[in-house]
Amino acid sequence: MDRLRKIEDYPAQSFSRRRFVQGLAASGIIAGLNLWRWPVLARGAAREQQVLTGSEFTLVIDRTPVNFTGYSTGAITINGSIPGPVLRWREGDTVTLAVTNRLSEDTSIHWHGIRTPADMDGVPGLSFPGIPPNETFVYRFPVRQSGTYWYHSHSDFQEQIGHYGPLIIDPLGKDPIAYDREYVVMLSDWTDEDPHTLFSNLKQQSDYYNFHQRTAGTFFSDVRKHGLIPTLADRWMWGRMNMSPTDILDVSGATYTYLVNGLPPAANWTALFRPRERVRLRFINGSSMTIFDVRIPNLPMTVVQTDGNNVEPVTVDELRISVAETYDVIVHPQDASAYTIFAQAEDRTGYAHGTLAPRTGMTAPVPPMDPRPLRTMADMGMGHMPGGQGSRMPGMDKGKHGSQTGAVAGHNLPGIEKDDVSGTHSGYTPGVQMDTKSTTPAGPHTSMAVAGPSMSSQALPRSNPNELRLGPAVDNIVEMPTERLSTAGEGFPTGRRVLAYTDLRALYRGTDSRPPTREIELHLTGNMERFIWTFDGEKFSDAEPIRLALGERVRIILVNDSMMEHPIHLHGLWSELENGHGEFRPYKHTINVKPGERLSYLVSADTPGHWAYHCHLLYHMEAGMFRTVIVS
């Protein structure tokens, strides 16, 4: 009941707004008289943890009343909770999961990042017909991997309103990661609005949730700082493309309350530790639309795994976790003080937080949010960004956003050859990078060998399922996409070590050493104003599937022509990010592509079937940013 008491701490005059942002201290599931179960997970000392282990599982999807913000509404829960229970599998087992649908609509569960046979992947239409109301579907497949993953609905907008949960697979052998204690930290975004309304609002007015646009006020302050002409030039540069540099996330804290393990900030999810223990935090971004910047003030985090795959340990102060990604970090608190786990939304309109503490009830200060980032020339694909440094417009308000000045994370293990990284990106000279304007519907695609640091020098055959189709679904084509893997993006104050994709070096050599035999280039495109999102200018319903031959090894090249990040998720197959580490390239299931960025990854088409391939921003996916990949 101590959680209830915290409400009284709020100043009365700002109660309603504060409550909305912070959520209710005693928020969550309303189930008769039963209070929401505290979802703290810890080996040994957990309080009412919802962890299901073994190889046989029963999951029930139901609609449950919840109250996160003071407003009661309905959510979709798995076994009565948000997130759903932690599923704990063991590598080598064959798991059986009976999923019962108690909703009045179809549902499904997709095992995100798990390499299942195609008919167990849980995508309605592609892998199975879905689970109708009052029916049970039994998933059964062998588990041949380990690490931190998650699971969620692939039906409609169910993922937005609670249908997600963490998934941990313990390795068969000895875990190379040493730790004394572990916690799942699942981040998500909650809205009281019906997600269909939210989608409809975005279709009518794409900046519906952006209340931080530039105004007359910022204009005059920019004029004072930079002079009239540069400010006008800057405003015109954005205005002539009808783009806004304040467009960071499509859905903001104006409607979202951000959750840690299903608890809003006011409830302050707390994880306990003993000083000098090595604590493993398994960060999972189960949000629908929110990219988080995660840090623990005064406590460095050593990243040891991403998307279920171990990486060489690298110590950072902060990491940006895109939607659907996972990062496992080790923290090593030396003293008996409390620490705040602080996850601010990339657009700085809100945050989720929890506490790491030696005792319950201890708290640490919650830091203020960092300045809001603004999009830059590099995001527009017009910048020269060697080393991840965006050239900035003169009129930009430098005071309002931090620039990430190459604060490259330092590997704390001697095994890393940093020059391996720096030497490998020489292929990316902005001037040499082909102008994608030549990629008009009729024009030939650029034939230059792209991307892969480890790639062979000869040009590979290029095949595209669809030519880039310029039309109403494409409002922008970047003139000069750049390599941006060595930066985490915008919005980090100088001096912090922030994880970049180039810091991720796999702990093990990749399993498939063959070079790719084919390249597939896809443009990530959209029409911001109309909220249409596409690959190559075509929505799913208008596009051809991408066909891979079974056993084939291909390079996928993504060019982000839009002004938004897109976490691109390929089901069923690994995405091996070409980030300069040769055969130690990291295996991922979700790759975040920054605006104006061009990157590549390798895929071994080793599992036959229909696989979903999409942007994991839920409303982008539903708007059409989705393709079927057929391996046969």
Next chain:
Amino acid sequence: MSRPAVVTLLLRSPSSRLTRLAPFLCLVRIAVLTVRLTTGLAQAQEPHHDNHPQGGSTAVYGQPGSPIPLEPPSPSAADVSPHPAPYGGEPVEDRAIFWHVLFDQLEGRTNGPDTELRWDGEGWVGTDYNRLWVKTEGFLDEQGRVEDGDQEVLYARPIPRLRYDWDSAPGRLWGAFGVEGLAPGFFNVAATFYVRDAGHFAGRMEGSYDLLLTNRLIAQPEIELNFYSKNDPARSVGNGLSELDTGLRLRYEINRKFAPYIGVAYNGKFGDTATFVRQEGGIVNDVRFIFGIRVWY
């Protein structure tokens, strides 16, 4: 996908009474039919089959570091259906139909002794690429008479960065085509060209801009100009620039869907139009204080 078929139906009814609903409904039906035809074309596409060589590799895949390799690819993979969604249904609903209604102006205009009600609204229903639009504007005076009414039904297809509408209809109605959209610099602009029998042409230009004083307090200058090619004394319309309606509204967005505003509006008649209006005892240069709400659903 079919080529953007820029077939648009529009009905502009320059009547002073809102009584002619029958032709409206007829045109709505034709427009709906057009939408349906376009959608049908898009769906009637044959799936395209690629024949890629089989990989035939013996490599062992799996997760790096895992002691368990994946089994080699099954030879039964040839059975994989070539259909993009073998289980029917669609994994994403990217052809969903949306609808919206916006009353940009719903206001009283007063100069003290005389107050009139002005509305200017629009609504659309459809998918991303095919939409049926309805536009409505007019004045309601204190005697309950509707003046300057203009009700339009349009079919719209987007072209990059613009909306392009075209339309024709028989009878006393105007056919029209036009473009509308966001011009560079976030200016909302619309230009419409109207034509009807006996060589009557008309044009309308509209523009507005949302100036964000803060993120919720928004000043919106707006202007509308009407031109006609010939005099139409029955409707008090003269050739040339006949009318200019402009206003400056200051709205506060309590939320995106509900914003009260105040402002000033100027309505001026020019040329022969002014002469006609003067003969009827009307006001040629009319400045009024306005108050209203901007709402959408």
